[in-house]
Amino acid sequence: MDSGVGAVPGLDDLGAAIGRLLGRDRTGWSGSAHSAELLALLAVRERLDAAIVGLAGVWDASGDWAADGARSPVTWLAQRAPLTRQDAATLVRTARLVHRHPETAGALAEGSVTAAHVGLAARAARDRAGAFAEHEVALLAVAHGLDPSAFRVAARHWAGCVDAVTDRHRGDEDPDGNVLHAAATFGGAGHLEGRLDPVSYRALLTRLDALEPPDPVDGARPPQTIARRRADALLRLVHGDGRRPRAAVDVIIDADTLAGRVAVDPGDGCCELAGFGPVSPDLARTLACDAAIGRVLVRGRSEVVDLGRRTRMVSPALRRLLEVRDRTCVEPGCDVPGTWCDVHHVVPWWAHGPTNPANTELRCRHHHLRRHRDDPVRFRRVGSGARGDPPARGKVS
Ligand SMILES: [Zn+2]
Numbered sequence: 001m002d003s004g005v006g007a008v009p010g011l012d013d014l015g016a017a018i019g020r021l022l023g024r025d026r027t028g029w030s031g032s033a034h035s036a037e038l039l040a041l042l043a044v045r046e047r048l049d050a051a052i053v054g055l056a057g058v059w060d061a062s063g064d065w066a067a068d069g070a071r072s073p074v075t076w077l078a079q080r081a082p083l084t085r086q087d088a089a090t091l092v093r094t095a096r097l098v099h100r101h102p103e104t105a106g107a108l109a110e111g112s113v114t115a116a117h118v119g120l121a122a123r124a125a126r127d128r129a130g131a132f133a134e135h136e137v138a139l140l141a142v143a144h145g146l147d148p149s150a151f152r153v154a155a156r157h158w159a160g161c162v163d164a165v166t167d168r169h170r171g172d173e174d175p176d177g178n179v180l181h182a183a184a185t186f187g188g189a190g191h192l193e194g195r196l197d198p199v200s201y202r203a204l205l206t207r208l209d210a211l212e213p214p215d216p217v218d219g220a221r222p223p224q225t226i227a228r229r230r231a232d233a234l235l236r237l238v239h240g241d242g243r244r245p246r247a248a249v250d251v252i253i254d255a256d257t258l259a260g261r262v263a264v265d266p267g268d269g270c271c272e273l274a275g276f277g278p279v280s281p282d283l284a285r286t287l288a289c290d291a292a293i294g295r296v297l298v299r300g301r302s303e304v305v306d307l308g309r310r311t312r313m314v315s316p317a318l319r320r321l322l323e324v325r326d327r328t329c330v331e332p333g334c335d336v337p338g339t340w341c342d343v344h345h346v347v348p349w350w351a352h353g354p355t356n357p358a359n360t361e362l363r364c365r366h367h368h369l370r371r372h373r374d375d376p377v378r379f380r381r382v383g384s385g386a387r388g389d390p391p392a393r394g395k396v397s
Pocket residue numbers: 285286289290343344345368371372
């Protein structure tokens with residue numbers, strides 16, 4: 001990316017000031033001098049953020065981002081600026097709020113609220129645009145009197161109140177009022193956030209709590225939190241009653257990464273879950289090991305080496321045998337029921353380990369992942385012989 005601040009008219013002074021700052025010799029400075037400089041810089045950054053948000057609003061409305069074929073201002077920014085997609089989405093959301101609400105734009109420009117306050121307001125105003133327009137002035141007054149942390153709580157409270165009123169008026173005539181936002185993170189987790197009408201909300205919680213009631217308190221182990229039990233119950237609904245996932249999911253894994261070799265081009269060694277995005281190599285290896293999940297072995301960015309069969313290599317008969325034999329996850333002390341466990345290959349299939357009772361065991365996802373993380377020699381390193389090599393080029397299993 002072009003980092004030349006001076007390339008844009010009017011920004012040469014800024015570029016020069018930043019240059020001096022980066023080269024400043026601070027030897028002999030007192031701790032309080034450091035504190036003062038840090039606070040001053042953060043204040044400058046805040047004003048810079050305010051200017052960026054204002055500009056981004058005008059730019060977004062101009063539609064110039066579409067000129068070179070970008071699908072949205074967010075993709076345009078994520079491809080050209082040092083921003084994650086999520087940060088780009090936050091910037092565009094905040095910029096739109098400012099652009100569409102002159103009172104907010106004025107408060108941000110004069111500094112009575114900060115860019116952080118406006119970002120929090122934009123987040124709270126998502127799906128609540130009408131209510132925000134109505135309460136804009138009051139919210140700005142609240143923001144002016146609170147630091148960003150306290151305003152975050154206030155904005156959430158405001159959103160909750162708006163929803164409570166909206167839901168009361170919504171009744172049956174707005175069946176589209178339910179929303180579920182889903183976002184994938186690189187850590188391999190999905191975040192869900194949503195809003196349900198009161199009847200659906202109660203019905204869902206009643207169903208979830210019936211599926212995963214609290215454990216009897218026997219002192220043997222700490223009770224599960226209600227949040228954890230509800231998540232487990234939701235997954236039971238998704239996967240069918242107590243059974244393993246049936247949804248067709250493919251893990252796309254680089255053949256070299258699978259075998260523990262470092263890809264020549266780091267961009268090539270990626271692993272991802274189709275329809276989700278990148279996941280860590282450990283998680284990809286764990287998912288590929290189970291074989292209940294489809295797997296696509298690739299080399300580089302485009303060559304498909306092995307299109308694994310979606311149908312399970314683990315036959316229902318083998319699965320049943322393991323559930324009877326192991327009963328629970330085989331990790332000592334773990335009591336996750338076998339129906340919930342992955343089938344782990346003791347010698348991985350990509351090292352030509354057979355899928356039979358002697359070479360397989362049941363492991364819960366947590367202990368399965370740990371096994372692949374903790375035993376790098378066995379599961380990652382390629383030996384000098386064929387063991388550990390993924391299927392040869394062009395071979396289709
Ligand atoms: Zn495994």
